[in-house]
Amino acid sequence: MLLASLIALGVIAYNYWQGQQLYDEIADQGFVPPTDIEGTALADITVDWDALKAINPDTVGWIYIPDTQVNYPIVHTTDNEKYLTRDFKGTEGWLAQYGAIFLAAENKGDFSDSNNILYGHNMQDGSMFACVSGFTDATQFAEHRTIYLLTPQGNYRLQTFALIHTTADDLIAQTTFTDEEQRRAYLQDKIDRSVASVDDVPAVSEMSQSLMLSTCDNLPTDGRYVLYAYVAESTVKASSDASQGGAASPDAVDAVDEASKELAS
Structure with a gap:
């Protein structure tokens, strides 16, 4: 029993190491943050x-949060389940649990x-997006307010x-x-519900676009931590129809939630 437990822990440790090695390698090829960003x-x-x-034609962006482990490529497809268990290079299976x-x-x-x-998973x-759950700590939240979203546009x-x-x-x-x-x-509702206290939030009328980072909380209640950010500066020409449309498909969201729950456990 002890031997089996040790083997299981070894497999998990190797899986984590292998996953981070992969993304470190990709970062070396794709994006090295400026020393003074x-x-x-x-x-x-x-x-x-x-x-x-x-490496991956599904690439649409890169996300970087200074002084955290968030420094990853972003992919996009018509299938919300594809990259839950598939890494950036397309590897599937137990060695790709990073997604x-x-x-x-x-x-x-x-x-x-x-x-x-x-x-992103809460590893x-x-x-991945594990730091989002850590932002419940007021100091951690305050010290990591800036997100860089880089795109071909x-x-x-x-x-x-x-x-x-x-x-x-x-x-x-x-x-x-x-x-x-x-x-x-919608934005005001998120401000009102925030578990993090922010003093310098601009009026929602001044937020042209927002970004939402979602990850599991890894608790028995199967909750979610969702971090919201607004665009403070952009080199992208604003879209005239950014506020038109509807909502994400509930079925698609459920699929992401269920698969994330299995991986986070």
């Missing part, structure tokens, strides 16, 4: 899109929607404004809205 003009931050797309950071299938692949949704070694610098701890069946995965009033109400 805060002092670097947003337009001067570059990603080797040709190298990334040669990949992916943009919701309901979103446009160019990040032009009002609310863009990224999913026990602190990788241009770059975004975002500021976090809310952290939600919610249930798996909470239908908050809305990508677009019928009108501006509905969009503002």
